[in-house]
Amino acid sequence: MVRKILVVAFFLSSFAAIAAAPASGPATKVVAHALARLAPDAKPTHVEPAPMPGFYQALVHGKIIYVSTDGKYVMAGQLFDADQSRNLTEANMKAIRRQALATVPASDRVIYAPPHPKYTVTVFTDLDCGYCRVFHQHMAAYNAEGIAVQYLFWPRSGLKAVPSGRDTPSYAKAVSVWCAKDRKKAFTEAKAGESIKSATCPNPVAREYHLGQRIGVDGTPTIIAEDGSVIGGYLNPRQLLQAVRMVRIQQTPAGTDPKAAAQR
Numbered sequence: 568m569v570r571k572i573l574v575v576a577f578f579l580s581s582f583a584a585i586a587a588a589p590a591s592g593p594a595t596k597v598v599a600h601a602l603a604r605l606a607p608d609a610k611p612t613h614v615e616p617a618p619m620p621g622f623y624q625a626l627v628h629g630k631i632i633y634v635s636t637d638g639k640y641v642m643a644g645q646l647f648d649a650d651q652s653r654n655l656t657e658a659n660m661k662a663i664r665r666q667a668l669a670t671v672p673a674s675d676r677v678i679y680a681p682p683h684p685k686y687t688v689t690v691f692t693d694l695d696c697g698y699c700r701v702f703h704q705h706m707a708a709y710n711a712e713g714i715a716v717q718y719l720f721w722p723r724s725g726l727k728a729v730p731s732g733r734d735t736p737s738y739a740k741a742v743s744v745w746c747a748k749d750r751k752k753a754f755t756e757a758k759a760g761e762s763i764k765s766a767t768c769p770n771p772v773a774r775e776y777h778l779g780q781r782i783g784v785d786g787t788p789t790i791i792a793e794d795g796s797v798i799g800g801y802l803n804p805r806q807l808l809q810a811v812r813m814v815r816i817q818q819t820p821a822g823t824d825p826k827a828a829a830q831r
Contacts, residue, residue, distance in 0.1 A: 594636075598625045601638040612781075613663060618655050619646060626663060629783030631656045661795030664782045668791065671778065675771040677718040677745075677754050679706050685713030686793070686811040691721035691779045693787040694740050694757040698801035702788050703758040708804035714811060718754070719775040720745070721787055726773055738772060745770040794818055 595614045602609040611625035611632075618624075622633045622642075633642045646655045668689055680687075692699045709716055722737035734742075740757060746766035747753030757763050779789070783797075790799035790807070794817070798810040 594623050595625075597636065597638045598623050598634045601634045601641050602627065602632075605641060617646070618648070624659065626781070629781060629785070631659055657796070660783065664791055664795035664797075667778055667782050668795070671719065671771070671775065673717075675719075675775070677751060678715065679710060679718075679751070680715030681710040681713055683713075684715035686808075686815070687715040687717060688793075688798070688807070688811065689717050689719060689791045691775075691784045691787055691789040691791075692718050693721055693723040693737055694744065694754075695737060696723055696787045699788045700758050700760070702801050703755065705804050709807060712804055712808045714804075714807060719779065720772045721776055721779045721784055721789070722772070723787055726776060738776075739765070741772045742767060742770050745772060 592614070594616070595611065598611045598614050602611060606627075609627050611627050613626040614623055615625075616623060617633050619633065622635055622640075624631055624633050626632075630643060631646075633646065634640070645657070647653065648655055676689075690702070692702075706716065720741040722735060722741050724735040724737045726735060726738045727733065728735050740763060743763045743766045744750065744753045744757050746768035747763065753763055788799065788801055789797060790802060790810075792798050792811055792814040794814055796814060798814065799807070802810060
């Protein structure tokens with residue numbers, strides 16, 4: 568039976584260049600040539616055949632786009648398998664997020680975890696955003712529910728101010744926290760609005776900011792579950808527990824007790 572696929576699509580408007588080396592090969596050349604006529608600065612990555620016959624798919628500035636194999640048509644939007652009621656675009660993005668986050672070692676994260684975590688979330692955060700601060704205030708409650716929180720830095724104002732080219736205050740603060748003698752103490756103090764002593768050292772802040780851009784982070788907090796799905800935005804402890812349990816249930820093989828799976 569021919570698989571029926573529903574495509575919700577709209578024309579590509581504009582995409583900025585992202586800090587990732589583009590792939591090479593015939594498919595990439597077709598995609599790059601098509602995008603060059605619409606957004607000359609766009610640099611596609613993760614180019615491969617799309618589930619929809621006659622199209623390639625690629626990642627551009629954190630979003631999946633679709634380009635016909637002859638390079639004539641470009642679409643952006645959500646691609647669904649109607650037979651399986653499955654969002655193929657999001658399934659692809661989950662895999663891309665998982666792969667990207669797997670490149671960030673624990674030593675480059677700020678981690679708050681219970682002794683034996685049941686669940687782990689990655690949170691892109693800014694030290695000054697209001698909801699990020701409220702989220703951090705609940706850390707003891709998240710940990711009490713068995714949730715480990717692994718923070719990555721994502722300064723909302725970017726890395727460099729325009730037009731001066733100087734470090735933005737949010738970037739400089741993130742670097743100062745990372746370079747503090749007691750990093751986790753400085754992190755919590757910054758979240759509480761306290762002044763942080765300026766400091767510099769080798770740090771992962773810029774790398775994490777660019778990685779967030781590549782996988783579609785566009786605000787803070789952005790909470791990513793173990794399967795690569797974006798589950799927030801700010802979530803209180805009860806909401807976050809429900810969200811990670813649902814993710815675990817969705818990953819459960821058929822025939823497994825979903826309640827038992829959620830507790831694993």
